[in-house]
Amino acid sequence: MVETVKPRRRQARGERRMAQLLNAAEEVFAADGFNAATTNAIAAAAGVSPGTLYQFFPNKGSMAAALADRYVDVLAEVHDPEAKVVGVPLDDVINRMVDPAIEIAEQHRAFEAMFWAQPCDKLRDSVTENVDRTIATRVPELDPSRRRLIATVTVKIFGALLPSILAASGRERAEMTGELKRVLRAYLLDVSD
Amino acid sequence: MVETVKPRRRQARGERRMAQLLNAAEEVFAADGFNAATTNAIAAAAGVSPGTLYQFFPNKGSMAAALADRYVDVLAEVHDPEAKVVGVPLDDVINRMVDPAIEIAEQHRAFEAMFWAQPCDKLRDSVTENVDRTIATRVPELDPSRRRLIATVTVKIFGALLPSILAASGRERAEMTGELKRVLRAYLLDVSD
Amino acid sequence: MVETVKPRRRQARGERRMAQLLNAAEEVFAADGFNAATTNAIAAAAGVSPGTLYQFFPNKGSMAAALADRYVDVLAEVHDPEAKVVGVPLDDVINRMVDPAIEIAEQHRAFEAMFWAQPCDKLRDSVTENVDRTIATRVPELDPSRRRLIATVTVKIFGALLPSILAASGRERAEMTGELKRVLRAYLLDVSD
Amino acid sequence: MVETVKPRRRQARGERRMAQLLNAAEEVFAADGFNAATTNAIAAAAGVSPGTLYQFFPNKGSMAAALADRYVDVLAEVHDPEAKVVGVPLDDVINRMVDPAIEIAEQHRAFEAMFWAQPCDKLRDSVTENVDRTIATRVPELDPSRRRLIATVTVKIFGALLPSILAASGRERAEMTGELKRVLRAYLLDVSD
DNA sequence: GATGAATGAGAGTTCATTCAT
DNA sequence: CATGAATGAACTCTCATTCAT
Numbered sequence: 063m064v065e066t067v068k069p070r071r072r073q074a075r076g077e078r079r080m081a082q083l084l085n086a087a088e089e090v091f092a093a094d095g096f097n098a099a100t101t102n103a104i105a106a107a108a109g110v111s112p113g114t115l116y117q118f119f120p121n122k123g124s125m126a127a128a129l130a131d132r133y134v135d136v137l138a139e140v141h142d143p144e145a146k147v148v149g150v151p152l153d154d155v156i157n158r159m160v161d162p163a164i165e166i167a168e169q170h171r172a173f174e175a176m177f178w179a180q181p182c183d184k185l186r187d188s189v190t191e192n193v194d195r196t197i198a199t200r201v202p203e204l205d206p207s208r209r210r211l212i213a214t215v216t217v218k219i220f221g222a223l224l225p226s227i228l229a230a231s232g233r234e235r236a237e238m239t240g241e242l243k244r245v246l247r248a249y250l251l252d253v254s255d
Numbered sequence: 256m257v258e259t260v261k262p263r264r265r266q267a268r269g270e271r272r273m274a275q276l277l278n279a280a281e282e283v284f285a286a287d288g289f290n291a292a293t294t295n296a297i298a299a300a301a302g303v304s305p306g307t308l309y310q311f312f313p314n315k316g317s318m319a320a321a322l323a324d325r326y327v328d329v330l331a332e333v334h335d336p337e338a339k340v341v342g343v344p345l346d347d348v349i350n351r352m353v354d355p356a357i358e359i360a361e362q363h364r365a366f367e368a369m370f371w372a373q374p375c376d377k378l379r380d381s382v383t384e385n386v387d388r389t390i391a392t393r394v395p396e397l398d399p400s401r402r403r404l405i406a407t408v409t410v411k412i413f414g415a416l417l418p419s420i421l422a423a424s425g426r427e428r429a430e431m432t433g434e435l436k437r438v439l440r441a442y443l444l445d446v447s448d
Numbered sequence: 449m450v451e452t453v454k455p456r457r458r459q460a461r462g463e464r465r466m467a468q469l470l471n472a473a474e475e476v477f478a479a480d481g482f483n484a485a486t487t488n489a490i491a492a493a494a495g496v497s498p499g500t501l502y503q504f505f506p507n508k509g510s511m512a513a514a515l516a517d518r519y520v521d522v523l524a525e526v527h528d529p530e531a532k533v534v535g536v537p538l539d540d541v542i543n544r545m546v547d548p549a550i551e552i553a554e555q556h557r558a559f560e561a562m563f564w565a566q567p568c569d570k571l572r573d574s575v576t577e578n579v580d581r582t583i584a585t586r587v588p589e590l591d592p593s594r595r596r597l598i599a600t601v602t603v604k605i606f607g608a609l610l611p612s613i614l615a616a617s618g619r620e621r622a623e624m625t626g627e628l629k630r631v632l633r634a635y636l637l638d639v640s641d
Numbered sequence: 642m643v644e645t646v647k648p649r650r651r652q653a654r655g656e657r658r659m660a661q662l663l664n665a666a667e668e669v670f671a672a673d674g675f676n677a678a679t680t681n682a683i684a685a686a687a688g689v690s691p692g693t694l695y696q697f698f699p700n701k702g703s704m705a706a707a708l709a710d711r712y713v714d715v716l717a718e719v720h721d722p723e724a725k726v727v728g729v730p731l732d733d734v735i736n737r738m739v740d741p742a743i744e745i746a747e748q749h750r751a752f753e754a755m756f757w758a759q760p761c762d763k764l765r766d767s768v769t770e771n772v773d774r775t776i777a778t779r780v781p782e783l784d785p786s787r788r789r790l791i792a793t794v795t796v797k798i799f800g801a802l803l804p805s806i807l808a809a810s811g812r813e814r815a816e817m818t819g820e821l822k823r824v825l826r827a828y829l830l831d832v833s834d
Numbered sequence: 835g836a837t838g839a840a841t842g843a844g845a846g847t848t849c850a851t852t853c854a855t
Numbered sequence: 856c857a858t859g860a861a862t863g864a865a866c867t868c869t870c871a872t873t874c875a876t
Contacts, residue, residue: 075856097290101850111858116851215416215434222415223408241408248441268876269839294867304841309868311839461855462860483676487846497862502847504860601802601820608801609794627794634827654835680871690837695872837876845869852862 080118083108084132087125092171096126096179123181130182133173136166141192147199152250155200156243159193160220164239167224174228177221190217201254212253219245273311276301277325280318285364289319289372316374323375326366329359334385340392345443349436352389353413356382357432360417367421370414383410394447405446412438466504469494470518473511478557482512482565509567516568519559522552527578533585538636542629545582546606549575550625553610560614563607576603587640598639605631659697662687663711666704671750675705675758702760709761712752715745720771726778731829734779735822738772742799743818746807753807756800769796780833791832798824 086108090099101122105115119125140162147155167173176182194213197204204212223242230238279301283292294315298308312318333355340348360366369375387406390397397405416435423431472494476485487508491501505511526548533541553559562568580599583590590598609628616624665687669678680701684694698704719741726734746752755761773792776783783791802821809817 079856100848102848111860112849112851113853113859114857117856120851122850211430211434214419215438218415218419219412219438222411226407226411237404241404244445245408245412245438245442248445249438252437252441272839293865295865303839304843305868306842306870307840313868315867465860486844488844496860498847499849499863500861506847508846597816597820600805601824604801604805605798605824608797612793612797623790627790630831631794631798631824631828634831635824638823638827658835679869681869690839691870691872692838692874693836696835701871837874839873839875841870841873843870846867848866849862849864852860853858854860855858 076118079110079114080128083110083115083118084125084129087129088170088172091126091129091175091179095175096122096181101125123179126176126179126181127184129172130176130179130185133166133170133176133185134188136170137163137188137192140166147196152247153243155196156246156250159196160239160243160246163189163220164224164227167228174224177224186217186221189220190214193217197250197254204254212250216246216249219249269311272301272303272307273321276303276308276311277318277322280322281363281365284319284322284368284372288368289315289374294318319369319372319374320377322365323369323372323378326359326363326369326378327381329363330356330381330385333359340389345440346436348389348393349439349443352386353432353436353439356413357417357420360421367417370417379410379414382413383407386410390443390447397447405443409439409442412442462504465494465496465500466514469496469501469504470511470515473515474556474558477512477515477561477565481561482508482567487511512562512565512567513570515558516562516565516571519552519556519562519571520574522556523549523574523578526552533582538633539629541582541586542632542636545579546625546629546632549606550610550613553614560610563610572603572607575606576600579603583636590640598636602632602635605635655697658689658693659707662689662694662697663704663708666708667749667751670705670708670754670758674754675701675760680704702758705755705758705760706763708751709755709758709764712745712749712755712764713767715749716742716767716771719745726775731826732822734775735825735829738775739799739818739822739825742768743803743806746803753803756803765796765800768799769793772796776829776833783833791829795825795828798828 083104087099087104089107090104094100094103099122101115102112104125105112108115115125119128142158145158167177176185190210190213193216194209197209197213198206201209220242223238223245227235227238227242276297280292280297282300283297286292287296292315294308295305297318298305301308308318312321335351338351360370369378383403383406386409387402390402390406391399394402413435416431416438420428420431420435469490473485473490475493476490479485480489485508487501488498490511491498494501501511505514528544531544553563562571576596576599579602580595583595583599584592587595606628609624609631613621613624613628662683666678666683668686669683673679673682678701680694681691683704684691687694694704698707721737724737746756755764769789769792772795773788776788776792777785780788799821802817802824806814806817806821
């Protein structure tokens with residue numbers, strides 16, 4: 063009994079540390095970008111020593127990957143697999159894809175940086191997978207590999223416009239977001255013929 | 256007249272070196288990206304000492320900027336301002352925008368890297384400007400600021416898909432290129448209503 | 449209490465290193481002067497890598513400043529604020545100002561170099577302050593700003609002759625030192641009328 | 642005849658170049674100090690190429706030395722060897738030593754920098770020599786080596802206070818200059834007993 | 835003479851990572 | 856687990872000087 067309690071405590075502490083470190087990494091990655099971010103800066107932001115950081119993450123990239131995982135989870139939480147996709151205006155589908163993603167990107171400040179960092183393919187892949195599935199449901203007759211291509215392109219477009227959206231606010235942001243949706247709607251309409 | 260030749264000779268050597276250095280920079284930027292590229296590596300690739308590099312360029316960014324300038328020039332050379340834009344299928348207009356850009360990107364190996372590097376806004380701006388002008392000719396009634404937005408989005412989409420296009424070849428590349436054109440056509444059609 | 453010892457240990461190693469680095473810096477600054485001294489040379493003289501140096505000092509100037517602080521401390525230790533300054537021959541006062549300073553300069557080989565280096569104003573200021581206070585005690589009726597001027601001039605004279613004194617030895621040094629004291633006595637006598 | 646004219650012209654051009662280069666060196670040395678001054682900067686300031694500079698001066702130090710020579714000459718021009726030194730108030734003698742020197746230092750902007758630069762011992766030596774001779778005339782019974790010592794000390798004091806004098810202006814400068822003269826008068830009075 | 839390109843060792847500084855404590 | 860000292864190669868950039876033209 064004692065043996066089981068102690069490990070739990072340890073694990074709990076460990077996870078707290080990891081979360082703490084990831085939060086710090088999020089700040090630093092968001093502020094400086096992946097390349098310019100410094101493991102020392104992350105450790106400092108987390109209030110621990112560099113050595114401690116390396117007890118939880120083998121290298122800088124793994125922190126980015128872990129952050130990406132976190133974002134994948136958040137996206138999954140928000141994603142409603144039961145959501146109607148067929149017999150619904152395309153605009154609604156796009157809204158349900160784009161809006162939560164933007165909101166998450168805004169709330170999780172390193173989302174944008176992680177979206178492009180090399181060690182975070184997972185994140186892009188996951189988003190792509192979601193889009194792919196949505197398309198699959200809505201346009202089942204589409205060839206899977208073609209569908210994959212379309213999903214990939216869709217995600218790249220999203221990634222390309224996201225920075226401008228996040229950098230803007232108010233009216234400007236609405237405009238940029240509108241433009242993103244316009245592009246996607248036009249493309250997806252064209253493609254689903 | 257004779258006097259002008261002598262100075263030219265000296266400048267000639269210098270300009271040869273500059274070209275040589277820019278070529279080397281192109282290689283290194285293409286291989287490593289702007290951030291990871293080192294001035295020493297560029298100098299070495301050019302077969303000169305680091306000091307020589309700095310006789311022609313005050314810093315790393317200026318090499319990127321010069322390279323960007325070069326690409327702007329190449330784009331300008333290829334661009335035919337007399338080309339018919341009105342009363343012509345949109346597909347043709349898009350082909351004439353996209354195909355030369357891709358070809359240039361392929362021939363000038365750092366084009367992609369420069370397209371995103373911070374010291375090279377000029378390049379993106381120049382491409383955006385070209386697109387803007389083309390739209391202006393074709394859809395004159397469009398509000399200029401809205402037009403600018405559309406051009407910007409168009410260029411971002413191009414930039415987002417370019418890496419995949421360049422990374423691919425043969426059938427795959429044709430597919431990616433086709434997809435890029437499809438996106439742009441759908442978007443621009445939608446927008447010019 | 450036990451807890452405080454452990455952190456101390458870590459700091460102890462660090463402070464040992466800092467002392468070691470400052471000693472090395474002292475050697476190198478003394479030998480080459482502040483400008484010509486290199487951080488790599490200092491690190492090498494301390495037997496550590498350049499990176500280690502920068503864990504304790506953010507830049508070259510800060511090492512000089514730290515050295516200057518050290519000398520300020522040594523001067524403070526030697527300075528007896530209770531020492532009689534009134535009702536005592538001026539020669540004694542001057543001896544008590546000059547002799548310890550020269551001795552410190554001799555024992556701490558970079559004293560002279562630090563005395564003039566820009567990042568070490570503190571050192572000159574501190575010495576000036578001491579002189580100022582001594583004059584204040586001995587000639588209380590003197591206008592403070594005038595007193596400051598006199599102290600400044602006194603210190604500059606000291607700094608100007610110090611190199612010759614340190615460079616000499618034996619009889620020559622005694623002569624130079626005597627000359628310094630003669631100047632100061634004559635000046636301070638003149639001034640306190 | 643032709644042969645004698647051409648060399649003259651060449652020499653004339655050469656001396657013009659040297660003067661031009663020295664003027665440039667004066668600016669740069671004055672602005673940056675001897676160490677921080679750059680031969681390239683000097684050449685640029687003179688409007689010539691680095692290679693040209695090295696056709697007239699073998700290295701950076703030699704430019705400083707040449708400048709020092711120039712200042713020695715200027716001092717000599719100003720110096721009146723017939724000036725009465727005996728049977729005249731000491732204040733007058735000091736004025737005639739100090740005032741022209743300060744004026745020269747002000748007019749020739751690198752005087753101060755050259756006064757301390759290592760390749761310019763000549764300048765200090767020359768000034769020292771002048772002072773030595775003046776003392777010799779006024780106090781002939783003084784032991785020559787002691788006289789040399791006094792002259793040296795006098796010059797060092799001058800050099801130590803000169804920067805403060807030049808940096809100041811108006812009332813402040815008058816104060817500093819006054820202080821310099823006070824020191825020297827007190828010292829020389831004491832010494833000539 | 836004059837040019838300016840060329841040199842190259844070396845400056846100060848950084849940082850992902852390791853390791854003794 | 857945590858610490859923070861330690862590493863060291865690598866980075867960007869400089870500059871007195873030389874040399875081909």
